[in-house]
Amino acid sequence: ELARALAAFLFDSEHAMVRIDMSEYMERHSVSRLVGAPPGYVGYDEGGQLTEAVRRRPYSVLLLDEIEKAHQDVFNILLQLLDDGRLTDGQGRTVDFRNTVVIMTSNLGSHVIAEMPPNADAREHERVHDEVLAVLRQHFRPEFLNRVDEIIVFSRLDREQLRHIVEIQLQSLRSRLAQRSISLDVDEAALDLIAEDGYDPTYGARPLKRVIQRRLQDPLAMAILEARLRDGDRAHVEVRGGELVIQTPAHTDALPVG
Template sequence: PDVFNVLLQLLDDGRLTDGQGRTVDFKNTIVVMTSNIGSQKIQEMTEAGAEDWEIEAAVRDLVRRGPGADLSGKQGSEGDEFRARFDLAMHQGFMRPELLNRIDETVVFHRLGRDALTRIVDIQLAHLRERLADREMELSVTDEAKELVAKEGWDPAFGARPLKRTIQQRIENPLASKILAGEFGPGDVVVVGAQGPTIVFSKAGSGE
């Protein structure tokens, strides 16, 4: 694709020229590129119990050395199949060897663990706490509720992307309805808990 020709100019010369002859200097720029090539296989290797270093070794060998990289040994048939998929992607024009040779570092992202998902839940809930603070209310969420939301908001194909929507549907929307109904108001501490698969809301004293 033409975009890779543009990237070659950017990574080779450190500058980019548009169709009108205008040039932008990229010499002091860090370029970060992401790709999901091999993501399905990474997921399969993870589910099969492969170690993180084994998965990273497979990906780094493929990206840095290109087609024909020796993935024998620890990766076995897993690495052979992974390499075949990567070779196919390159033959289809997605990744060119001359582009790969200009990449300085490859970072492999593994599937999110439970601790990471819980931290993402905390980040999303922090935004809700800020909005409630504007209404002079506080928010307390139990670990059980966080784990329930994290479990429901994680998808094998999309990772944690549905998590924000799950928090909105399971916590934000019901809480908004309760606030409108007058169940919670200024000075209240809203406690969000879990009873089995159900998210429950209760009120604690502002001093607790």
């Protein structure tokens, strides 16, 4: 979500983000898929997954997800990318990365962050930060870490931060409903209930998306399919008896969603 928001801010489009799951490059033979197979090998004409995506859209945010799972040979490629800002693909073409923001995510040290108390002070945050960096130094080579401009350690999300994420996620839902001229109002109590239901200090914001889908998106989709919510209508979400209720226009009844 952070990479997608950064792409929208820098390049005016969430589609300016290129995500590559590095768990797909755990084997040595899979490394060539990043820059493309050399001449004479199967897949030579297809280009590399990494180089081809950036060659077509050089102004983008490149997300290398779970970088710690990649094979060590991948880091030899990344060293050139981070140092020179360019790569040569399997067809001999030079791909320019100088206008690309590279973000690498990792779960290394997550156990240290999980043990941090919710009310940790600045000294505790600094201790956790140092321990996570120590874990990174044990896993990655020094020449790789030296080419990374900034290392950011994220703390666990608290309830207030999760509530802000709920509002951001609802903006995306409102944008989709706006394509049918449907507006969505969610009162404060409903926001608090969604945030509380989706709060999990271990898994962060991932459960929240499932909660929004189960308790809002799916009932709204069913209401549209059953013509209980029509183009141009307004839906209001509130809390009744500790449960979410979608209040639809006068031509339908209130829709309990649990």
